[in-house]
Every structure is written in structure tokens, then in C-alpha cells.
Amino acid sequence: MPKQGLPTAELIDLAQQLRVDSIRATDTAGSGHATSSMSAAELAAVLLANHLRYDFDRPDHPGNDHLILSKGHASPLLYSLYRAAGAVTDEELLTFRTRGSRLEGHPTPRLPWVDVATGSLGQGLPVGVGIAMSGKRLERIPYRVWVISGDSEMAEGSVWEAIEHAAAEGLDNLTLVVDVNRLGQRGPTRHGHDLDAYARRLQAFGWHTVEIDGHDVDAVDRAYREAASTTGRPTAVLAKTVKGKGVDAVADQEGKHGKPLEDATEAIAELGGVRAVHVDVHKPSAARTLHAVPSGHLTLPRFEKGGEQVATRDAFGRALAALGAARGDVVALDGEVGDSTRTEYFGKEHPDRYFEYYIAEQLLVAAGVGMQVRGHVPYVSTFAAFLTRAHDFLRMAAVSRADLNVIGSHAGVAIGEDGPSQMGLEDLAMMRAVHGSTVLCPSDANQTAKLVAAMADLRGIRYLRTGRGATDVLYGPDEEFPIGGSKVLRRSDADRLTLVAAGTTVPEALAAADLVAADGIDVRVVDLYSVKPVDAPTLWTAAEETGCLVTVEDHHPEGGIGDAVAEAFADGRPTPRMVRLSVSSMPGSASPEEQLYGAGIDARSVAAAVRLMVEKGVVR
Template structure:
């Protein structure tokens, strides 16, 4: 296309953004209008993409980081022939694929869910890193950002990571339209302020008038010819460009234009231009096998092994069996034990340093390319990346997250290092799986099971060594549990997992010597929970005592109660959990102070039995 044709295409994208938002009665047309020239040039001249084959290994990848500008994206899809005009006008309606913020669950051309600002560029870094070090098919990653989201710290985690990795296949296009939701952005139209920041992280920068299609074209050419550095194109634009009543005016964010018909006429009317998007070159992605028998480590019963050690060794074994498994860590691999994978498979290990948002975002980006990521850090630090986990779920990403150093059982390091909220956090995520193994053989089996699951998978591991109680041949189906103590004389049931499972077994042994029989259930699958086994225990023993090295809210106790949330009779449930603010102490002292050690469990059981007898 020549200059005039590109400008016409940009006007069509503006008109269609206005029309879509008007039809919906909501949306962000002005944020779409500012970036229309940037999108038009990209679509017509530079992005290599086969819309009929979104999985084509040579396709460039496009991420709309400013997800609220979805009318622009859908207008581009119409121009490319991927959707028609009728579907365009279903924007934001019930049942439409064209949601207010785009998600890959609905549309095959969307790489990742966006809308929570500051996430598109971090995920784009993950995709670019996969392209550079894993796929190697030459695709480029284009990320359209808004200037408002550059206030997010996650953007600069991404910028530093991309610069450090020399991702010259990554191009960030920043639509600097000056206006945020409630008024001007921090830096307004000061392109140099943004350029200095990107340059400090090793990026090549280009500053342009974002409404000059020739300047945009040259900037894209410059980005593609830049080697060894990612490129940030900083484009000065006007929000609501082309319609005098809204152009560069405050107070119009997220609103349809007041008079859409008049605006469409001012923009030159409705058009139905079609653009021939350049197709990618033929490419083959020699994706490694996604299946194979893993020779998992085997541990002898009675040995004492930390579940974090078992995780690292099982992951390394899984990496040997499956070439599609990758591992990532947040600069604590010597503690999480992902270092075992790093030593055996250095080409598939990715160090994300202490940047947990980027850790999860990189995992999401790699998952979009068909890889199976396992990302690990301390359980406590994953809380920092929770919004990325939430958005990964919205986008249907399949990632494995592993949190080590869980609970007060870590000992002297104190509360800042203790994961005490993680089970609750991951249980609330849509479609998630939450696992908490108690010994090394169980851990190894669950690590392998995770690879074949969908959605967000979370595994909680422990710092200290615990006894191996299961044989290496035992199986642990997702959604199951194990009954480790049971008799016809059981007076109550103790439900535990991980560290407290061993405390529960010790308590059961002590109570047995007193003539008090208790059932013990290992609830290694916290979500989905084993409803059948819990209901049987409730019917038989009448009372459940849950014990967890976690806050009371949202953890094992609540998971157990969920088994009775569908109308089944609810048994008496007593919960032992961490209700105080821990300090520094030995692991044994911490468990006792929290009231979740064997002695505390036994005392609670005695009190429950006495209460039942009195009644």
C-alpha cells in the first residue's frame, strides 16, 4: 500500500472502532483511534501472519498490551478478512467472541489475555524468549502498549529482561497519546522521558509522529534491522484522533463517542477495505516430543527427604523424558532445587532473577508456544505475581507453578519468607489444581502428573526433610487422597497434608496408645478435593479435625468444607491453622507455637472426643 492507501486503512480502523463501541454502547474507541495508523502500517507492510493458520510456526506474534483498545484489534481482524462486518458489530454482546478485552479462549489469533495493564509486554518477552532460544523459526513479536501502563513496575521488569537477553525479535510499539483514564499521564507527550528509560535497559528506541504513516513505516523497518537489542517505538499520538469533538480531550476514556454518526462522517464514512497481510515464510518448528516415560527418582520408606529436593530431581527426570518441558526460576534455584534441572538441561532452563511477575509472564509466553513450563520460587513470593496468575487463567494458559518454603515449618527465617496464604490464593483461581505432597515419592509422582493437566497447576513444597512413607510404586491420582489410619473404632478423622500430615500420624499413634482411635487422611490434592473419601469419613466418625501449616482462611479446612457444600450433611469440623504472627524459631518450635504439631493435634482430638462423650 502507498501512503494514501495506508492513511485510508487507518481511517477505516478508526471508523470501525467507533461503530463497534457505538453498537455495544460501551468500549474504548478513543484509545483505539490514537493507535490506528500504527496498526494499519503494521498490518499492511510488516506483520507476517496467516490468519487461516494461526498456529503456523513462522507467524509473527502480536500482543495488544493495551487490551482496552480491543475495538482497534477487531477492526484490524475485519480488514484482514478474519471476521466480517456483522460480527464486528456484536462487540461486547452476550455470546460474542469479541469481548471487551481480548482473550485466546475466544479467538485463535489472540496470544494472551490482556486488560490488566502492564502484562502484555512481559508476556511478549516470554514469547520472544521462546522464539529466540527454543523455537528458532524467526518470528517477530510485536507488542502494542499504552503510555499509561508504562507506570507499572512489571513493564520495567520486562524491559530489563528483554534487554539482558538481547531480544532483537521483540518490538514494543508505545502509543503515547498523553491521556489516561482520569487525565494526563505522568509524562504526557515527553517521548524522551520514555526513551531514556528504555535505553537504560539496553533497548534501541525510535521516536516518531504516530500519525505519519511514512514515519511509522520507516520506524518498523529500523526495528527489524536492529540486531542485538529489542526496539521500542515511541509514537506521539492523539487520543480520539480525527474527530474534533473528542480529539485530545479529557473525560472521554472508556466511552462511546457522543455522536457516532457525525464522527463517522467526519472520518470519511464507512469503508470496507481489505488488506493482504504478508504471509510468513515456510517454517518447521521441530518441537520436541511431549510424551515419554520419565524415570522418576525412587526413595526408600523411612528415609528423610525434603519435598523440594524430590521436586528438583523429578523435574530433571521429566525433562529427560519430555523435550517440551522447560524450567524457570526466580533466582532461588538452589533453594527451590530447580538447579537440578538447570544442570541437566541448561538449554531449557531460564533464570528470571528476582522478578516474580516476569517469572510468571515468561511462563505464560512460553506456554502460548506449546512449551510446558515449571516456574519455581518461594511460595510467599508468588503472591507478588498473583495478578499474572489470574490473567493466565482468564487466557487459558497451562503453566506449572511451584512454591517452596511453605508455612511456619521453614523455621528461623521468620514470617516474611513463610508461604501462609498460597493455598487460598491458588484455590480461588478458575480451573486451578492445587497439590501439597508430604513425602518424596508422592512429590515425584505429582510433578509428573502436573505436566498433563490443563490450566494453572500449583505444587507446594517444604524446606525441611520429612520421612518417606509411601513406596515408589504408589500412585496419586489428581483429586484423590490417601487414608493412612483407619479402623472400625475411629472416633474422629484428622485431615492434613504436607508437613502436618506427619504431625497427624504422630498424634494418631499417641492417641492409639491411649485407646483413642482416629482416622488420618492425607489430602495431597487440595483442589480438586476428594469429596467421596471425606464424606465417608464424616459419616463413619462424625467429626473432622483439619490441620494445616497455612492461614485458617482458604486452605485445607475450607477445602474440606467444600466437600459438603452441595447439600450433604455437614459434620462437625474443627480447624487447626496458623492464627498468630510467627517470629523466628526452630521448625519444631514454630509448629508448636502455631498449635499444629503432634501434641496440639492430640490435645484437640482428646477435647473433641470428650465433648462427644459428654453429649
């Protein structure tokens, strides 16, 4: 329990200062969410002064609490808190939303006290679950996770994914503070000021709830103390507030969302003027530092070239388990498909670092983001097709500068009879579009194992695409696969074109090359296992020497291998003739072989396309 904080009068004064500073920041910027900040002023003031345990001089202190402003549009309130704590100067506060300022329109980790970017609503609580899980299950450090949410975002499905999981896991180190100010962007929220409507739902999931007047600082203080003393389940503080509180011109008024106040000078005077209240924030208790150090020698699984057939998903599972034995910072998260993604291999060997998030892909990714905040190296796995549900969380993970490994299995039509609902055919495009991402598409078991290990030391969002069916082992276990590289599997001075493939289409391209070789047609074969960054020099050489590049991919034509190859020639150099073979129609249920043939990306179809280009004089 924190030591005694500020008395009632000083808390009221601090809340007014937070309102005034939010108005000043948005007025100077000429934009921003002043009224949304004003409604939560008491909630933030009491938290900062009496309950938050945080060393602003040591944002990496392992015992620090975590404060996530899920309603990120209320960033002026957060920055005003930082000013009150002495972390941000008054001068910097007034740089809000200006070019080069750390105080962006919505918070990002450009500020060392911000764990994750927020502003896409419904993300703060799911990320908070990941951080709370780390504290409870991995680190066993008694920090508390505070999530300040708006009432509008309580309509997001991701919030309820997090609510159910937090209760099931008994995360009593997690407190959700809901600023129920009744008004959303365009008008009233679904439940308005009906706190009981929120309480009934949260209680049904197993949460402890406290309903309060969010502008009564003593009631807020008692609610936070009740949350801290509640064991075995998380607590939600449901606070009835007034949007734009304290200024008659905007209080509880529609049409004022996302705008600075029209007369800031008058509003500040109404609130009692500019203040300079300083808060000595309670320091955290001493805690051990999480040491992310190797705990053993990495011995990756080895697969014999030309021997057994192995699915890349199997190689991934075995490699991840081996990586977990070598590195204690590696954790695995799965969306109730671990028997298919093969993440279960890790779970069986390292059950204390394996986390099941069930069929809740948004929470799955968000929890991984939360765990990497605490220094862990998460591998997040589900079917490639289902990652589309979590795309916004992946996008925001990049904004958060998060380091996250994502694995999408069962990619492409090659999975066979399950049909298109289970086929990841958009995943390469989706993941290539994520800022700063690395996108990998291995074609065999040894390549997969090496890439799984390499991913652990990369930065940003790293994506690995794995297949369902067993395929030939093309490479020896000692082969190296640098990120940004490729492998030229077949080459001659007489090559008339180059087949560029990745993943399941590499064996098809090799077989096609054998088929056309019987007709006296030599072709080059490139395994483009690194889709982003792409191996442009190898592609440039192939274009110069063969004149034509034919991409073969088990993916829709938009955004995948074909586009990655085309973009390698976007710098103005001569562009070769390009032909794209991809999944251009909607597949149905069929065997893997029939699927590849139907899409025109099996060996026979690729060979037929090559022969046709030769016959028509498309290639020399």
C-alpha cells in the same frame, strides 16, 4: 524484510477505516474504548499492511509473528484489524461486547489469533518476553513479537522488569510500540507527550528507541523497518499520538476515556464514512513445527519407604530433572532461588531449557505464559510467599486459558527461623481461587515425584506446594496418586474422628494418632494431597463413619485445607462437626519444631486437641 506493502494514501485510508470501525463497534455496544483505539490507528494499520507476517487461516503456523495488544481496552482497534484482514466479518464486528460474542471487551484467546488475554495493564510486554525468548533460544525461528502498549501502563513495575530482561537477553526479535497519547483514564499521564522521558529510561536499560509522530504513516513504516533491522537489542517505537484523533469532539479531550462517542454518525462522517479496505497480510516464511513429543523413557527418582528423610522440594527438583530428560517440551523458569527451590537440578542437566528470571516474579510467571503459547510445558518456581506478587499474572493466565505449572517452595511456618516474610501462608487460598486451577500439597518424596510428572499433562494452572525440611518417606515408590484423590493412612471401625492433613502436617497427624491411641482413642488420618479438586467421596465417608473432621494445615485458616474440606459438604448433605487447626497467629523466628508447636499444629498439639474433644464430649 517483508515485501513492499500499501502506499501512503492507502495506509492513511486504512487507518481511517480502523477509527470508523472502532467507533461503530463501541456505538453498537453502547460501551467500550473508542478514543484509545483511535489514537493507535496508524500504528496498527502500518503494522498489519506492511510488516506483520501472519497466516490468519493457520493461526498455529510456527512462523507466524505474534501481535500482543497490551492496552487491551483498545480491543475495538484489534477487532477492526481482524476485519480488515478478512478474519472477522462486518456482522461479527458489530457483536462487540454482546453475550456469546468472541469479541469481548478485552481480548481473550477465544479468538484463535489472540495468544493471551490482556486488559490488566502491564502484562503484554512480559508475556512478549517469554514468546521472544522461545523464538530466540529454543525454536530459533525468526518470527517477531510486536507489543502495542499504552503510555499509562509504562508506570507498571512489571513493564520495567520485562524491559531490563529483554535488553539483557538481546531480544532483537521483540518490538515494543508505545502509543503515547498523553491521556490516561482520569487525566494526563505522568510524562504526557514527552517522548524523550520514555526514551531516556529505555535507553538506560539498553534498548534501541525510535521517536516518531504516530500519525505519520511513512514515519511509522520507517520506524518498523528500523526495528526489524536492529540487531543485538530490542527496539521501542515511541509514537506521539492524539487520543480520539480525527474527531474534533473528542480529540485530546479529558473525560472521554472508556466511552463510545456521543454522536457516532457525525464522527464517522467527519472521518470520511464507512470503508471496506481489505489487507492481504504477508504470510510467514516456512518454519519447522515444534514437536512436543517424548524424547525418552520417564524414570522418576525412587525413595525408600521408612528409610531416609527427604524434603519435598528435593524430590521436586529430582523429578523435574527426570521429566526433562524424558520430555523435550518441558522448560524450567526460576526467580533466582533455584538453589532453594531445587529447580537448579533441572538447570544442571538441561541448561538449554532452564531460564533465570531473577527477582522479578511478575515477569517470571508472564514469561512462562509466553513460553506455553509456543507449545512448551513450563515449570515456574519460586518461594510460595513471593508468588503473591504475581497473583494478577496467575489470574490473567487463567483468563488466557494458559497451561502452566507453578511450584511454591518454603511453604508454611515449618521453614523455621527465616520468619513470616518468607513463609507461604496464603498460597493455597490464592491458588484455589484461580479459575480452573489444580492445587497439590504432597507430604512425601514419592508422592511429590509422581505429582510433578502428572502435572505435565493437566490443563490450566497447576500449583504444587513444597516444603523446606526433610520428612519421612511415607509411601513406596510404586504408589499411585491420582489427581483429585487422597490417601487414608490410618483407619479402624472404632475411629472417633478424622484428622485431615496435607504436606508437612501429615507426619504430625500420624504421630498425633499414635499418641492418642495410647489413650485408647482411635482416629482416622487422611492425606489430602489434592486440595483442588478435593476427594469429596473420601471425606463424605469419613464424616459419616466418624462424625467429626479435624483439619490440620500449615496455612492461615482462610482459604486452605479447612475451607476445601468444608466446601465438600456445600451440596446440602449433612455437615459433620468440623474443627480447624491452622496458623491463626503471626509467627516470628523459631525452629521448625517450635513453629509447629506455636501454631498448634504439631503432633503434641493435635493430640491435645483430640483429647480435649473427647473429654468434653465433642466427639462420640
